[in-house]
Amino acid sequence: xxxxxxxxxxxxxxxxxxxxxxxxxxxxxxxxxxxxxxxxxxxxxxxxxxxxxxxxxxxxxxxxxxxxxxxxxxxxxxxxxxxxxxxxxxxxxxxxxxxxxxxxxxxxxxxxxxxxxxxxxxxxxxxxxxxxxxxxxxxxxxxxxxxxxxxxxxxxxxxxxxxxxxxxxxxxxxxxxxxxxxxxxxxxxxxxxxxxxxxxxxxxxxxxxxxxxxxxxxxxxxxxxxxxxxxxxxxxxxxxxxxxxxxxxxxxxxxxxxxxxxxxxxxxxxxxxxxxxxxxxxxxxxxxxxxxxxxxxxxxxxxxxxxxxxxxxxxxxxxxxxxxxxxxxxxxxxxxxxxxxxxxxxxxxxxxxxxxxxxxxxxxxxxxxxxxxxxxxxxxxxxxxxxxxxxxxxxxxxxxxxxxxxxxxxxxxxxxxxxxxxxxxxxxxxxxxxxxxxxxxxxxxxxx
Numbered sequence: 001x002x003x004x005x006x007x008x009x010x011x012x013x014x015x016x017x018x019x020x021x022x023x024x025x026x027x028x029x030x031x032x033x034x035x036x037x038x039x040x041x042x043x044x045x046x047x048x049x050x051x052x053x054x055x056x057x058x059x060x061x062x063x064x065x066x067x068x069x070x071x072x073x074x075x076x077x078x079x080x081x082x083x084x085x086x087x088x089x090x091x092x093x094x095x096x097x098x099x100x101x102x103x104x105x106x107x108x109x110x111x112x113x114x115x116x117x118x119x120x121x122x123x124x125x126x127x128x129x130x131x132x133x134x135x136x137x138x139x140x141x142x143x144x145x146x147x148x149x150x151x152x153x154x155x156x157x158x159x160x161x162x163x164x165x166x167x168x169x170x171x172x173x174x175x176x177x178x179x180x181x182x183x184x185x186x187x188x189x190x191x192x193x194x195x196x197x198x199x200x201x202x203x204x205x206x207x208x209x210x211x212x213x214x215x216x217x218x219x220x221x222x223x224x225x226x227x228x229x230x231x232x233x234x235x236x237x238x239x240x241x242x243x244x245x246x247x248x249x250x251x252x253x254x255x256x257x258x259x260x261x262x263x264x265x266x267x268x269x270x271x272x273x274x275x276x277x278x279x280x281x282x283x284x285x286x287x288x289x290x291x292x293x294x295x296x297x298x299x300x301x302x303x304x305x306x307x308x309x310x311x312x313x314x315x316x317x318x319x320x321x322x323x324x325x326x327x328x329x330x331x332x333x334x335x336x337x338x339x340x341x342x343x344x345x346x347x348x349x350x351x352x353x354x355x356x357x358x359x360x361x362x363x364x365x366x367x368x369x370x371x372x373x374x375x376x377x378x379x380x381x382x383x384x385x386x387x388x389x390x391x392x393x394x395x396x397x398x399x400x401x402x403x404x405x406x407x408x409x410x411x412x413x414x415x416x417x418x419x420x421x422x423x424x425x426x427x428x429x430x431x432x433x434x435x436x437x438x439x440x441x442x443x444x445x446x447x448x
Contacts, residue, residue: 085213
């Protein structure tokens with residue numbers, strides 16, 4: 001069992017330590033062959049060594065606080081792994097909880113459809129080799145289950161069911177899941193095959209922090225850090241058409257499949273520089289340690305965040321001064337320094353156009369344009385993906401292209417998210433080499 005207590009709510013701390021533990025557990029796991037017979041084989045015969053297993057993130061959700069209390073109910077949540085593997089672990093977090101919470105059961109099964117599980121696929125989780133029943137997760141702490149003897153494939157939905165026997169109080173949650181979550185009648189229904197005992201649905205993930213797998217030949221975890229655009233706002237519910245989902249699909253389509261897990265650290269309403277209340281969470285700067293560097297096997301991160309800072313004209317000086325482009329640039333430089341100190345590659349993504357949306361202002365557009373030009377030309381990031389150029393209207397570059405606009409002129413629709421994923425150069429992302437950013441259009445102001 002792993003329970004990790006965090007220090008305070010305002011700054012998310014990394015949980016990297018467990019990587020060393022799981023590496024030692026899984027590095028020698030044999031996936032093929034009979035090691036006991038190898039000494040008896042003729043010396044001239046070559047024996048193919050089993051590929052070592054590496055623990056990587058297969059799915060994650062960025063949490064905030066202030067969710068509805070759960071009282072003697074089971075919550076069944078849909079999880080969409082981006083990489084296959086074995087010995088899966090479920091990670092729960094009370095990082096933003098107000099009080100300790102009792103966990104009565106954790107169960108993982110393959111999804112049949114909706115809230116129904118494939119019969120015979122249930123796996124009851126344990127903590128530290130003992131049954132989950134009665135486990136208490138302290139306020140501010142994270143916990144990971146023991147590895148479950150269950151193999152999963154990428155793009156195959158799982159159902160994670162968690163029973164809370166008491167009153168949780170306000171819950172840590174991810175409030176815009178773009179997925180259906182099922183809430184039961186009183187009692188433990190975690191191992192139920194059908195959703196008959198789950199009459200209530202919503203679109204929230206509760207306490208569920210992530211899922212990781214031990215995957216043969218895996219090379220790392222790619223993290224997408226952002227706001228509602230990374231979170232997939234206005235994408236098809238249950239469609240897995242957020243741009244990180246579609247990026248993972250592109251990676252899997254490469255010859256030999258993908259050796260990377262892709263996890264989503266997008267949080268709707270989130271800002272890069274300043275905290276935004278319990279619903280929208282602590283800032284990207286404050287949650288970078290946990291949501292990015294704390295991912296198992298993290299190798300690279302794509303940062304697409306800052307449009308909410310621009311929209312509310314809120315800088316680090318608060319009421320004492322409006323946001324300036326240099327504030328966002330300083331924030332990005334801070335993330336770059338932290339990523340490089342941890343040996344993680346970090347890529348910038350240019351901010352999408354938002355002309356015509358409710359928060360649009362000429363002053364905000366000037367900041368967005370300035371920041372995008374800095375990203376393209378400064379060389380500060382390990383590479384830059386020009387999502388602005390990929391989604392803007394050629395006839396009016398301050399707006400999303402009509403074919404990509406969900407209708408609010410701020411968030412893309414599925415086609416827009418697909419264009420974003422297509423604009424990410426996979427060789428740059430996975431090789432660690434930097435690619436020059438695209439030149440800005442004529443008339444773009446130069447960063448000083």
